[in-house]
Structures are given as C-alpha cells and as structure tokens.
Amino acid sequence: MKLLVTGGAGYIGSIVARLLIETGHEVVVFDNLERGHREAVPRQAQLILGDLRNPEDPRRALDGGGFGGVLHFAALALVGESVEHPGRYYRTNVAGTLNLLEAMVAGGVPRLVFSSTCAVYGQPDEVPIAETAPPRPQNAYGASKLAADHLIGDFCAAHQLAAVSLRYFNVAGAHGEAGEDHEPETHLIPNILKVALGASASVQIFGTDYPTDDGTAVRDYIHIDDLAAAHLLALEHARAGEHLILNLGNGNGFSVREVIEVARRVTGEPIPAREAPRRPGDPPRLVAASDRIRAALGWVAQKPELETMIADAWAFAQAHPHGYSRSDSAASA
Numbered sequence: 001m002k003l004l005v006t007g008g009a010g011y012i013g014s015i016v017a018r019l020l021i022e023t024g025h026e027v028v029v030f031d032n033l034e035r036g037h038r039e040a041v042p043r044q045a046q047l048i049l050g051d052l053r054n055p056e057d058p059r060r061a062l063d064g065g066g067f068g069g070v071l072h073f074a075a076l077a078l079v080g081e082s083v084e085h086p087g088r089y090y091r092t093n094v095a096g097t098l099n100l101l102e103a104m105v106a107g108g109v110p111r112l113v114f115s116s117t118c119a120v121y122g123q124p125d126e127v128p129i130a131e132t133a134p135p136r137p138q139n140a141y142g143a144s145k146l147a148a149d150h151l152i153g154d155f156c157a158a159h160q161l162a163a164v165s166l167r168y169f170n171v172a173g174a175h176g177e178a179g180e181d182h183e184p185e186t187h188l189i190p191n192i193l194k195v196a197l198g199a200s201a202s203v204q205i206f207g208t209d210y211p212t213d214d215g216t217a218v219r220d221y222i223h224i225d226d227l228a229a230a231h232l233l234a235l236e237h238a239r240a241g242e243h244l245i246l247n248l249g250n251g252n253g254f255s256v257r258e259v260i261e262v263a264r265r266v267t268g269e270p271i272p273a274r275e276a277p278r279r280p281g282d283p284p285r286l287v288a289a290s291d292r293i294r295a296a297l298g299w300v301a302q303k304p305e306l307e308t309m310i311a312d313a314w315a316f317a318q319a320h321p322h323g324y325s326r327s328d329s330a331a332s333a
C-alpha cells in the first residue's frame with residue numbers, strides 16, 4: 001500500500017516508516033524538519049518537505065497520489081512546553097490534524113492511524129488506565145491530542161474514514177541505526193544516557209513527593225519496535241466509518257528512580273542523580289490497561305523488559321553520541 005507518514009523524520013515516525021518499508025509498503029514521508037532529522041528518514045522513502053499548518057501542503061501531498069492511508073505522527077509532544085506555549089500546541093496538533101483530515105477527504109484517502117497519547121487521561125482515578133477512563137487532560141499537549149481524537153471521530157462518521165488512534169504510553173529503545181534524538185532533550189531515558197555517556201554531569205529527578213512507593217513519578221515504558229508493530233496491525237484492522245481508540249503500553253509501571261537504577265545496571269556507569277522540583281503538568285502515575293488492544297488487534301509485546309529498551313537506546317546513544325546530524329556516523333539506516 002502507498003502510505004503517507006507525517007512526522008516521518010521524527011523518532012517514532014521514522015521507525016514506523018522503516019517497518020512499513022520492511023513489510024513491503026511504499027512510504028512517502030511528510031515532515032517540516034522543525035523537530036525531525038533528514039538523516040532519520042529511511043533511504044527508501046520519498047521526503048516531502050511540508051507543514052500541516054498550511055492547508056495546501058497536505059492537500060498537494062495527497063492529491064491524486066493513490067494513497068491507501070496516512071500514519072500521522074507530526075506533532076509537538078512536550079508536556080512542559082505545552083504548558084508554557086499552549087497556542088503552538090493547538091495550532092500544530094489540532095489545526096494541523098484538521099488540515100490533514102480535510103486533505104484526506106479531498107484526496108479520497110480511506111485510512112488513518114493516529115499517534116495519540118495517554119496524556120489525554122490526565123491522572124485518572126483508576127490505574128491501570130482503560131480506554132473507558134474519562135479523558136481529563138492536565139496540560140495543553142494532552143488537550144490538543146484529545147481534540148484531534150474528537151476531530152477524527154467526527155470525520156469517520158461523516159466521511160466513512162477508517163481510523164485507529166493509538167494512545168501511547170512512554171516509548172523507549174531504538175531500532176538498529178534509528179533512535180531518539182531531540183533538541184532540547186527532555187525525555188527521561190535519553191537524559192539518563194547522556195549522563196552515562198559523560199555528556200552531562202547528572203540527571204534530574206523531577207519530583208520526589210508524588211504519592212508513589214518511592215515518591216517519584218511512575219510511567220509505563222514500551223519498546224519502539226512493539227509500538228511500531230501495533231501501527232501495522234492498526235492499519236490492517238481499520239474499518240470504514242469506525243474510529244477505534246486503543247491504549248498502547250505494557251501494563252507495568254516504573255518509577256523515575258527505578259528507571260535510573262536499571263540504566264545503571266545496563267550501562268555499568270554510576271549515573272549520578274539529583275532531586276529537583278516537579279515538572280509542571282506531569283501526572284504522578286500513568287500505566288496502561290492493554291486488554292483492548294490485545295483483543296482488537298492481537299497485539300502482543302515482544303520486548304516488554306525495560307532492560308531491553310534501555311540496552312537498545314544505549315547502543316544508539318553510543319553510536320550517535322551527538323545525535324543524528326551532529327554525529328560522524330549519521331548515515332540513515
């Protein structure tokens with residue numbers, strides 16, 4: 001199938017694009033390279049430079065191209081930044097998704113897999129979090145992704161679009177030569193590995209007074225390969241006129257201190273940590289109930305161990321100590 005991958009120069013989009021190519025699909029990447037890396041785009045994919053905030057860009061990309069579907073990753077995805085700059089988040093994540101949906105309808109593109117997030121739930125009363133939990137986002141990032149989910153639902157009903165929203169929990173690990181490289185880096189595991197590499201002196205623990213066993217925030221980490229595999233299944237299972245919403249996590253929670261401890265074991269480095277105040281917008285505990293995705297797609301995690309995720313991220317970090325374009329070995333896989 002010919003597929004458009006928006007955000008295909010980013011961490012998750014570029015790895016899903018690889019998996020799609022490996023399974024015989026034709027991939028066109030659509031990215032503005034604002035946060036993504038040209039080097040991350042798989043060699044076999046065509047790259048269209050475009051911006052979803054300009055309605056003509058997705059329209060031109062999809063018009064008459066014979067696309068069977070879109071995988072939509074292009075978004076802003078930092079909780080802290082969204083609290084400071086909500087306008088950016090609504091413009092890119094909501095207006096951008098609306099422009100994409102309208103272009104899909106105009107171009108007759110029947111399927112969508114959307115990169116949604118557990119941040120739509122805020123801090124629900126019950127953990128593990130099921131899809132039936134009332135969405136109460138705690139920051140503009142989660143609110144903007146929830147608004148995009150609402151748009152998608154309405155477009156499915158009105159235009160017979162087939163869509164699956166995957167609500168990711170915390171993604172980690174690497175896929176061979178492709179991995180996580182953000183500037184600035186805000187995510188826990190890459191920041192821990194920067195300390196292991198000697199690129200920063202210590203990792204900060206944001207918040208030690210959460211109502212959790214060790215006082216630090218708990219997250220559900222999923223390997224990027226398992227996450228990517230769910231997108232292929234979602235594409236196969238999407239049905240016209242239906243919007244399926246599925247949580248995508250392993251169902252195991254790890255605290256910030258536990259993640260640092262595992263990283264110390266995996267890397268053999270001491271990784272000094274220092275305690276810092278909570279980061280605005282961060283809920284205490286996010287762990288997925290993954291029953292629905294298992295039943296709906298037959299998805300099963302192949303790499304559920306945090307050790308594997310950190311070991312793969314560590315191999316990528318060592319091969320690319322300064323990131324993609326800032327590295328000598330910046331070839332795309």
Ligand code: UDP
Binds near residue numbers: 189191204279
């Ligand atoms: N975190 C931390 N130090 C860091 C980066 C993150 O303590 O340098 C915490 C963060 O406050 C959150 C958890 O680690 O509780 C996971 O954060 P991340 O940014 O990786 O993902 P998020 O859950 O925000 O999507």
